Amino acid sequence: MTTQASTDHEKYYVPESSPLAVLATIGLVLSIFGAANFMNDLTFGEPGEASPAILYTGLFFFAATLFVWFRTTIRENIAGMASGQLKKSYVLGMFWFIFSEVMFFAAFFGALFYVRNLAGPWLAGEGEGGRMNGLLWEGFQYAWPMMTTPQEAVGGAASQLMANNGSFTSAETSMAFADAHHWYAWLPMWNTIILLSSSVTVHMAHTGLLGGDKKKFNLWLALTVVLGIVFLCLQVAEYYEAYAHFGLTLNSGIYGSTFFMLTGFHGFHVFMGMTMLAIQLYRSVRNGHFTAEDHFGFEASSWYWHFVDVVWVFLFLFVYIL
Amino acid sequence: MAHGPAKGISRWLFTTNHKDIGTMYLWFSFAMFILGGAFAMIIRAELFQPGMQLVEPAFFNQMTTLHGLVMVFGAIMPSFVGLANWLIPMMIGAPDMALPRMNNWSFWILPPAFLMLASTLFMEGGAPAFGWTFYAPLSTTYAAPSVTFFIFSIHVLGLSSIMGSINIIATVMNMRAPGMTYMKMPLFVWTWLITAFLLVAVMPVLAGAVTMMLMDVHFGTSFFSAAGGGDPVLFQHIFWFFGHPEVYIIILPAFGVVSQIIPAFSRKPLFGYDSMVYATAAIAFLSFIVWAHHMYTVGMPVAGELFFMYATMLIAVPTGVKVFNWITTMWRGALSFETPMLFCIGFLVLFTIGGFTGLMLSIAPADFQYHDSYFVVAHFHYVMVAGAVFSMTAAVYFWLPKWCGKMYNETMGKTHFWISFIGFNITFFPQHFVGLAGMPRRIPDYSLQFADFNMMSSIGAFIYGASQIMFLYNVIATIVAGKPVSDDKVWDGAEGLEWTVATPAPYHTFETPPTIDPAHAHS
Numbered sequence: 001m002t003t004q005a006s007t008d009h010e011k012y013y014v015p016e017s018s019p020l021a022v023l024a025t026i027g028l029v030l031s032i033f034g035a036a037n038f039m040n041d042l043t044f045g046e047p048g049e050a051s052p053a054i055l056y057t058g059l060f061f062f063a064a065t066l067f068v069w070f071r072t073t074i075r076e077n078i079a080g081m082a083s084g085q086l087k088k089s090y091v092l093g094m095f096w097f098i099f100s101e102v103m104f105f106a107a108f109f110g111a112l113f114y115v116r117n118l119a120g121p122w123l124a125g126e127g128e129g130g131r132m133n134g135l136l137w138e139g140f141q142y143a144w145p146m147m148t149t150p151q152e153a154v155g156g157a158a159s160q161l162m163a164n165n166g167s168f169t170s171a172e173t174s175m176a177f178a179d180a181h182h183w184y185a186w187l188p189m190w191n192t193i194i195l196l197s198s199s200v201t202v203h204m205a206h207t208g209l210l211g212g213d214k215k216k217f218n219l220w221l222a223l224t225v226v227l228g229i230v231f232l233c234l235q236v237a238e239y240y241e242a243y244a245h246f247g248l249t250l251n252s253g254i255y256g257s258t259f260f261m262l263t264g265f266h267g268f269h270v271f272m273g274m275t276m277l278a279i280q281l282y283r284s285v286r287n288g289h290f291t292a293e294d295h296f297g298f299e300a301s302s303w304y305w306h307f308v309d310v311v312w313v314f315l316f317l318f319v320y321i322l
Numbered sequence: 323m324a325h326g327p328a329k330g331i332s333r334w335l336f337t338t339n340h341k342d343i344g345t346m347y348l349w350f351s352f353a354m355f356i357l358g359g360a361f362a363m364i365i366r367a368e369l370f371q372p373g374m375q376l377v378e379p380a381f382f383n384q385m386t387t388l389h390g391l392v393m394v395f396g397a398i399m400p401s402f403v404g405l406a407n408w409l410i411p412m413m414i415g416a417p418d419m420a421l422p423r424m425n426n427w428s429f430w431i432l433p434p435a436f437l438m439l440a441s442t443l444f445m446e447g448g449a450p451a452f453g454w455t456f457y458a459p460l461s462t463t464y465a466a467p468s469v470t471f472f473i474f475s476i477h478v479l480g481l482s483s484i485m486g487s488i489n490i491i492a493t494v495m496n497m498r499a500p501g502m503t504y505m506k507m508p509l510f511v512w513t514w515l516i517t518a519f520l521l522v523a524v525m526p527v528l529a530g531a532v533t534m535m536l537m538d539v540h541f542g543t544s545f546f547s548a549a550g551g552g553d554p555v556l557f558q559h560i561f562w563f564f565g566h567p568e569v570y571i572i573i574l575p576a577f578g579v580v581s582q583i584i585p586a587f588s589r590k591p592l593f594g595y596d597s598m599v600y601a602t603a604a605i606a607f608l609s610f611i612v613w614a615h616h617m618y619t620v621g622m623p624v625a626g627e628l629f630f631m632y633a634t635m636l637i638a639v640p641t642g643v644k645v646f647n648w649i650t651t652m653w654r655g656a657l658s659f660e661t662p663m664l665f666c667i668g669f670l671v672l673f674t675i676g677g678f679t680g681l682m683l684s685i686a687p688a689d690f691q692y693h694d695s696y697f698v699v700a701h702f703h704y705v706m707v708a709g710a711v712f713s714m715t716a717a718v719y720f721w722l723p724k725w726c727g728k729m730y731n732e733t734m735g736k737t738h739f740w741i742s743f744i745g746f747n748i749t750f751f752p753q754h755f756v757g758l759a760g761m762p763r764r765i766p767d768y769s770l771q772f773a774d775f776n777m778m779s780s781i782g783a784f785i786y787g788a789s790q791i792m793f794l795y796n797v798i799a800t801i802v803a804g805k806p807v808s809d810d811k812v813w814d815g816a817e818g819l820e821w822t823v824a825t826p827a828p829y830h831t832f833e834t835p836p837t838i839d840p841a842h843a844h845s
Contacts, residue, residue: 011417011833011834012416012417012418012497014338014417014418014422014830015338015422015423016338017328017332017333017336017337017338017339018336018338018423018426019335019336020423020427021336021423021424021426021427021429021430022335022336022426022430024427025427025430025431025434028431028478029431029434029435029438029478032438032474032475032477032478033438033474035474036438036470036471036473036474039470039536039540040467040470042540043467043539043540044467045467069423085496085497086420088496089420089421089492089493089496089497092420092488092491092492092495092496093420093421093424093488093489093492096487096488096491096492096522097484097488099522099523100484100488100522100523100525100526101526103522103523103524103525103526103527104526104527104529104530106526106527106530107526107527107529107530107531107534107560107563108530108534110527110559110560110563111530111534111545111556111560114553114556114559115551115552115553115556118553119548119551119552119553119555119556120551122553123548123551123553127623128623128624129621129622129623136548137548146551149544149549149550149551150548150549150550150551151549151550157549160549162548162549163459163463166542166544166547166549166550168542168544168547168549168550168551249542250537250541250542250543251542251543251544251550253544253550253551253552254544254545254550254551254552255551256543257537257543257544257545257550257552258545260543261533261534261537261543
């Protein structure tokens with residue numbers, strides 16, 4: 001019965017053997033080996049000079065391999081080797097990759113919710129988990145943002161009964177809106193406006209492309225990239241503020257930990273998404289890539305961009321506002 | 323693309339062929355099986371008698387840790403990925419995996435990651451010694467510096483699993499031959515599709531957990547430190563949110579294998595195909611809401627204990643559906659007992675025992691007695707070894723003739739089964755008793771009253787371990803000098819597209835999709 005379908009079936013493109021995977025492996029392994037040594041040098045002992053060199057060599061090698069890898073894929077597509085079915089594989093690949101990223105953020109959001117709703121109150125002696133408060137963390141009051149760590153509540157690391165891996169000094173000022181001096185000086189608000197607008201601009205770019213208007217596409221895409229860069233600059237400014245003026249650091253107890261890890265990983269993803277979009281812009285302007293029908297490189301990048309935008313909305317709600 | 327494999331080492335390094343990559347995964351996982359097995363032998367040798375004989379307690383802890391990590395992440399998971407690579411494209415009539423170059427990358431990052439993990443044994447302060455579950459603060463405040471290398475190797479093998487799973491999902495969703503509808507797919511493909519969803523969902527959570535560890539160790543955060551407002555128990559929640567689906571990641575492909583092999587040697591179609599698919603999906607869903615049953619004794623609110631207890635017990639329902647379906651498949655079948663079938667029946671009996679002890683452990687108040695005792699060790703080895711490893715062994719015997727075109731030595735195969743079956747039970751059955759009597763897990767020394775059963779356990783372990791050498795010999799002897807098989811259909815009762823291609827399977831199969839008879843039921 002399926003004979004007619006079988007003849008219609010496009011031939012699926014299975015690439016010839018390729019050294020890309022092994023090269024990427026070398027880059028990745030050098031990177032993590034260098035990074036692990038580097039961190040151990042910093043934390044445990046004699047600083048070695050070789051470790052950062054290994055790390056940077058690995059990262060460069062890895063980035064170079066990815067560049068060649070994507071270039072190969074793009075050239076194959078231009079040469080017409082990619083069938084419709086292969087493109088569907090790319091769509092599925094990108095979709096499930098983004099899903100895995102969602103789950104990565106879910107781990108950190110889960111940690112935030114757990115601490116705010118369960119562990120924090122328990123440490124302060126509330127509820128069924130709070131029986132140890134009087135023994136271990138007497139005087140600790142739970143509030144969010146946590147402006148006094150349990151360690152500080154009992155009078156510092158020296159007087160606490162539990163061993164720990166550091167001294168945790170809470171911030172003087174939090175990043176919450178209530179602590180902002182002026183509403184217009186509250187960077188997260190501007191960042192929200194910027195990132196939400198950039199989702200609109202990238203959509204405008206897509207509309208332009210679908211309508212065959214490459215000029216409109218390039219313009220809106222360039223604007224998106226600029227908004228991404230502005231966002232990152234503001235994020236850097238915020239971190240500078242946090243460290244220099246707010247006393248908010250990675251060592252500021254769980255508030256600092258969750259704040260920097262959530263916003264930090266998000267910022268890293270914005271950087272990745274911005275880079276992806278910038279590459280698509282370069283491809284479009286310089287090489288005239290993308291048509292109304294064939295523009296998956298751009299489309300995948302824009303999905304990624306919308307994804308980081310959605311993550312930001314949750315960050316804004318649960319890290320800055322609520 | 324019509325040509326065959328390249329010559330020399332570059333064939334393996336640069337390959338994009340799903341069969342080559344599957345072969346590499348299988349050999350790699352067997353090497354890890356031997357390595358993890360060697361660690362187990364050291365553990366059992368130390369536990370042969372009470373008192374300290376062979377190794378230092380610190381080294382013993384490194385052995386239990388590495389044994390678990392290597393077996394779970396190095397042996398069992400990659401072996402089933404190898405099987406998926408070999409079989410899924412052939413079973414659904416696809417020319418290859420959906421993303422062949424990434425497929426190769428998924429494999430090649432594994433060996434260096436495990437090399438790095440194993441090299442921690444030679445580092446200052448020794449290898450990770452905090453158990454394969456790496457609970458904080460053992461793995462943060464009190465860890466040796468090698469923990470950094472451990473963290474990064476976990477990152478890499480998570481990356482490998484995520485890419486491998488995305489590839490499998492894309493292959494199954496996109497590459498099925500025309501007419502191969504979802505409800506016609508072989509059950510092995512179904513179980514792997516669902517496993518891949520689980521992997522994409524939970525591997526990133528594991529990555530998050532080890533990233534928090536990394537930050538706590540090196541950069542002063544306090545995720546798992548109460549002094550800073552965090553909570554060590556938070557680690558356990560995140561870990562088991564990954565860890566519980568992980569055990570289904572290990573066992574679901576095993577279910578798939580058994581669901582292929584039992585019908586073949588019963589010469590009957592699988593009983594209750596649809597219910598098998600729904601049961602697999604139900605198990606996968608439930609696996610996300612039962613994680614805290616690993617943590618009953620940690621001091622959760624009673625409402626939490628109750629919720630996780632009842633949710634865990636629910637899993638017995640779909641699992642029971644599966645066991646009954648396998649038995650009903652055999653009912654009134656024209657049974658024959660070749661090696662793969664023996665391993666599957668062994669699986670069925672022993673996995674059911676492991677399932678029942680799981681049910682015992684799921685009862686929160688009873689678990690306070692069993693928790694972290696040898697009873698738990700016995701339970702999960704009945705599931706991991708007699709479940710996953712037995713079915714994997716069955717799979718190798720079942721498909722090896724198709725892969726290499728030669729038949730293994732049946733007598734030796736059957737001998738391997740019986741020695742494995744007996745050795746396994748001598749090893750792990752007594753552990754139920756010592757566990758119930760109060761012997762804790764992860765200790766190098768124990769009270770005198772546990773001596774007899776422990777000696778028995780150790781003897782069984784050496785028997786089981788030695789029988790795997792016989793397996794290795796049989797496989798190599800088959801590949802090198804086995805009796806050639808010429809039938810496409812190696813086993814007269816086997817159904818499915820992989821048995822319609824030539825034997826040995828050509829380098830490229832289904833370059834044009836096969837035709838699938840719509841009247842034909844699932845295979």
